[in-house]
Amino acid sequence: MTVSKAATINAAKASRPARKEPADAAAESTxxxxxxxxxxxxxxxxxAQLKIFEDFLRCVAPLQLTPxxxxxxxxxxxxxxxxxxxxxxxxxILRPNFVAMLDGLESRDLCARIRSTNDRRSHILxxxxxxxxxxxxxxxxxxxxxxxRLNELLGxxxxxxxxxxxxxxxxxx
Amino acid sequence: MTVSKAATINAAKASRPARKEPADAAAESTxxxxxxxxxxxxxxxxxAQLKIFEDFLRCVAPLQLTPxxxxxxxxxxxxxxxxxxxxxxxxxILRPNFVAMLDGLESRDLCARIRSTNDRRSHILxxxxxxxxxxxxxxxxxxxxxxxRLNELLGxxxxxxxxxxxxxxxxxx
Numbered sequence: 001m002t003v004s005k006a007a008t009i010n011a012a013k014a015s016r017p018a019r020k021e022p023a024d025a026a027a028e029s030t031x032x033x034x035x036x037x038x039x040x041x042x043x044x045x046x047x048a049q050l051k052i053f054e055d056f057l058r059c060v061a062p063l064q065l066t067p068x069x070x071x072x073x074x075x076x077x078x079x080x081x082x083x084x085x086x087x088x089x090x091x092x093i094l095r096p097n098f099v100a101m102l103d104g105l106e107s108r109d110l111c112a113r114i115r116s117t118n119d120r121r122s123h124i125l126x127x128x129x130x131x132x133x134x135x136x137x138x139x140x141x142x143x144x145x146x147x148x149r150l151n152e153l154l155g156x157x158x159x160x161x162x163x164x165x166x167x168x169x170x171x172x173x
Numbered sequence: 174m175t176v177s178k179a180a181t182i183n184a185a186k187a188s189r190p191a192r193k194e195p196a197d198a199a200a201e202s203t204x205x206x207x208x209x210x211x212x213x214x215x216x217x218x219x220x221a222q223l224k225i226f227e228d229f230l231r232c233v234a235p236l237q238l239t240p241x242x243x244x245x246x247x248x249x250x251x252x253x254x255x256x257x258x259x260x261x262x263x264x265x266i267l268r269p270n271f272v273a274m275l276d277g278l279e280s281r282d283l284c285a286r287i288r289s290t291n292d293r294r295s296h297i298l299x300x301x302x303x304x305x306x307x308x309x310x311x312x313x314x315x316x317x318x319x320x321x322r323l324n325e326l327l328g329x330x331x332x333x334x335x336x337x338x339x340x341x342x343x344x345x346x
Contacts, residue, residue: 032251036247037248041339048340147214158338162335165334166217170221
């Protein structure tokens, strides 16, 4: 899929000089005008985020993990023994959505909910051995396919600058 | 709301030098470690996008418009007489979601669906006079509150660089 997509991009790039041919001109005249919308950061962020999520899903397709599920596994791995509320709040996931996501991960034996001995109302979350193994494979796929291609597209310096600006928005806006 | 949020940010900034006091150290020890997650562009994009959408909703609260509804009104204004499929495809909105959104906008008399005279199966979309007036007010609120604050946070040059990188991802990734 990556190959055919790259081929499409290259074909599109190669055809650029020929854009003024009648067929291309007709295609352009039917394209919609985004106008000021393309200057809105929220719109640009959402479009880029959708593209990145689509590519992420393709890259980890053998493991059937969504970006949100991947984030949960990463966080559980780094913070074993934390409770549901802490994980959900850290990721900014609403409680009902988070409970549904945990049901899915637990049914696939990727994580386990254990009743806290300190607070019987609270559930501690842990990765299972299978969860750790799936996460390790996912991290390799994401690094080798997804993040590597992003790095190639933007260049390392731009990628770092982009990451820093996004972190500033998330923290301070 | 903007003022109180800015005050919170300033308070947080002012307290930074005091971070090593016992109370702050305790708060830090309970914070979860994001680890490598913070290096993932998809994660950073999603967090920034959620923050920007929250602020957008606050800024246009008097008009009760979501970012997606705002995008649709902007696009209809710039491209009158286009059909449902063209608008939905341009914005990358799935058809069932788009139909539900149009139902909402039409019930509020912000846009109208008119059966195409060329193709009776297709619906042409138009802004109503009320839709145009609401869009004009929304654009003013977004420019004066939302985009102006983003500009202030990032600086105009960084904001332009961010927008360009997001457009590259949306187009070429």
